Amino acid sequence: MNQGNNPTLAEVGEQAAINVIIAHAPSSRNGDDAAVLDHGAPNSRTVVTTDMLVENRHFRLDWSTPAEIGRKAITQNFADVEAMGARPVAALLALSLPKTTRLEFVSELARGIAQRVGDYNAELVGGDITEGDSIVLSVTAVGRLGGSIPALTLDAARVGQDVVASGVIGESAAGLALLQYYGRKKVPIEFQPLVAAHCAAAVPPGRGFVARSAGVTAMTDNSDGLIHDLKLMANRSSVSINLHKEAIAPSALMHKAAQAIGADPWEWVLRGGEDHTLIGTTCLDAPSGFRRIGTVTKTKTIAVSVDKQAPQFENGWQSF
Amino acid sequence: MNQGNNPTLAEVGEQAAINVIIAHAPSSRNGDDAAVLDHGAPNSRTVVTTDMLVENRHFRLDWSTPAEIGRKAITQNFADVEAMGARPVAALLALSLPKTTRLEFVSELARGIAQRVGDYNAELVGGDITEGDSIVLSVTAVGRLGGSIPALTLDAARVGQDVVASGVIGESAAGLALLQYYGRKKVPIEFQPLVAAHCAAAVPPGRGFVARSAGVTAMTDNSDGLIHDLKLMANRSSVSINLHKEAIAPSALMHKAAQAIGADPWEWVLRGGEDHTLIGTTCLDAPSGFRRIGTVTKTKTIAVSVDKQAPQFENGWQSF
Numbered sequence: 001m002n003q004g005n006n007p008t009l010a011e012v013g014e015q016a017a018i019n020v021i022i023a024h025a026p027s028s029r030n031g032d033d034a035a036v037l038d039h040g041a042p043n044s045r046t047v048v049t050t051d052m053l054v055e056n057r058h059f060r061l062d063w064s065t066p067a068e069i070g071r072k073a074i075t076q077n078f079a080d081v082e083a084m085g086a087r088p089v090a091a092l093l094a095l096s097l098p099k100t101t102r103l104e105f106v107s108e109l110a111r112g113i114a115q116r117v118g119d120y121n122a123e124l125v126g127g128d129i130t131e132g133d134s135i136v137l138s139v140t141a142v143g144r145l146g147g148s149i150p151a152l153t154l155d156a157a158r159v160g161q162d163v164v165a166s167g168v169i170g171e172s173a174a175g176l177a178l179l180q181y182y183g184r185k186k187v188p189i190e191f192q193p194l195v196a197a198h199c200a201a202a203v204p205p206g207r208g209f210v211a212r213s214a215g216v217t218a219m220t221d222n223s224d225g226l227i228h229d230l231k232l233m234a235n236r237s238s239v240s241i242n243l244h245k246e247a248i249a250p251s252a253l254m255h256k257a258a259q260a261i262g263a264d265p266w267e268w269v270l271r272g273g274e275d276h277t278l279i280g281t282t283c284l285d286a287p288s289g290f291r292r293i294g295t296v297t298k299t300k301t302i303a304v305s306v307d308k309q310a311p312q313f314e315n316g317w318q319s320f
Numbered sequence: 321m322n323q324g325n326n327p328t329l330a331e332v333g334e335q336a337a338i339n340v341i342i343a344h345a346p347s348s349r350n351g352d353d354a355a356v357l358d359h360g361a362p363n364s365r366t367v368v369t370t371d372m373l374v375e376n377r378h379f380r381l382d383w384s385t386p387a388e389i390g391r392k393a394i395t396q397n398f399a400d401v402e403a404m405g406a407r408p409v410a411a412l413l414a415l416s417l418p419k420t421t422r423l424e425f426v427s428e429l430a431r432g433i434a435q436r437v438g439d440y441n442a443e444l445v446g447g448d449i450t451e452g453d454s455i456v457l458s459v460t461a462v463g464r465l466g467g468s469i470p471a472l473t474l475d476a477a478r479v480g481q482d483v484v485a486s487g488v489i490g491e492s493a494a495g496l497a498l499l500q501y502y503g504r505k506k507v508p509i510e511f512q513p514l515v516a517a518h519c520a521a522a523v524p525p526g527r528g529f530v531a532r533s534a535g536v537t538a539m540t541d542n543s544d545g546l547i548h549d550l551k552l553m554a555n556r557s558s559v560s561i562n563l564h565k566e567a568i569a570p571s572a573l574m575h576k577a578a579q580a581i582g583a584d585p586w587e588w589v590l591r592g593g594e595d596h597t598l599i600g601t602t603c604l605d606a607p608s609g610f611r612r613i614g615t616v617t618k619t620k621t622i623a624v625s626v627d628k629q630a631p632q633f634e635n636g637w638q639s640f
Contacts, residue, residue: 013638014638014639031474032471032473033369033400033541034367034403034406036366037366042362045357045358046357047355047356048368048410048460049355052415054450054453084356086356090368092369093370094372094460125368127370128372130377132374132377133374136372136452136458138414138458140460143354151352154352319449320329320332
């Protein structure tokens, strides 16, 4: 069954799979029982988070390339580190794969991971690989939070602050809807940027650190849905949040895509997640790369409103 | 389909599953985008490792209770942190579960995790939960390595050192063989300690830290097989290792169990993994809790020998 240069894991074994990963993402910390990270700067803290991606639940092989899946796994984990105001420095990858998986899949996945980890000057420092019935990636991200300013927690939004955001809102959901409607290969070329936003969101590294330095106090990323995630912040902080409709309005391209497939682009904006756009609150000017999208108010009946009205859509991603 | 107090995840949803985990393993670090750990001691480094457990590959629900699975997941990850000479301080849990999974399973799993994390004075600081076709646990362990002594890496064994070990060798493999032969419920009561060694190895916390303080230079745990894991150390350190047969000989109970099911107990000792027994090398006396089981020699044809002979069994666990 050996397909020349594209053998299965059953044919080449575990070590070959580990070797192609290390070839793309080498690290001197790798290969022992555990990885020892460098000393942090004095007074710095360690930040950790984990997210699991399951085939056909978080990604589909007919919609995403293996490299895109690898990039996405790193992006969403590093976004959670950035959402605390920290710098991602390392990632761990635990991987379950059917034994019929091609070695090339592992290699391409690792290439995507290495690309994205490299964008952040971070390293893939270790992992685990095992046989399983389906493809499951579990990435852990490790970050450093320097100095004594508090982390950007969900409970630190204060009445009177501005709500600021860095990144697109709703484009990932638009891309997903286009994939569901057309399949990857038939999405019209003009909508490709939306598909790219879904399959491999390219949030710029370092904005979490910038936000914390520039006086943001609370921050999250819209991973499960804009309203869903901001509700969590509003509830934890005992405040309400009012978003400015114009500031979060769908782009012209999103409107066009929505029209083409008969969807409402506001659903993408309000319920869509996975843009991994950072959303914070601050009393000061919007940090570099951020724009103002709303204000923090006293608690009202509606935890998160849009132009003071209840949002048209609000439920986000639920695992069950 | 609701079974009274034992609903499925499809019935109660993601938040209920998270709630029962947090009820067993509460942490103030939990519930934000990422967990911020305490400042380490000055000059301390962070150590990270991850291991994935897949249903029917690493555990079976008819052989292990959910609490045992939880304990095992922590034990094997924390053993890797200890094998560097570090102290485990935190764990993250990523969990994929079919939607028909009972909430009680999640609760019991969390109870086992909380127990074991508590043994180490560590905390479960975060995680992720998602729907998937099979049960997959991915645990990440975070540890602290204090001071300036090097970590206990695989490449630091030196000719003339003693090989020292803390814990049983081969009992987990004996337990697995008994489960395969009898099934959990029919294993004779006298062999239960061996089954317990497999389903919930109870390695005492803190020995990695003790070993590093007491002059051990290289260390690993026998997770994939005694000879397999020591070969890795011997190769990385460019040395050979000779084990003393008497010091690693199967116990009387292992002999009896082997006789009962027609097995060779030496295969359990030499090929068996998952005891998570720490094995180190040192020029000094064996640290508290460790015993001498061999010596480090110049490179010979046989990387790891037993009484200077090639071992009777040697291949260990392979994922593919």
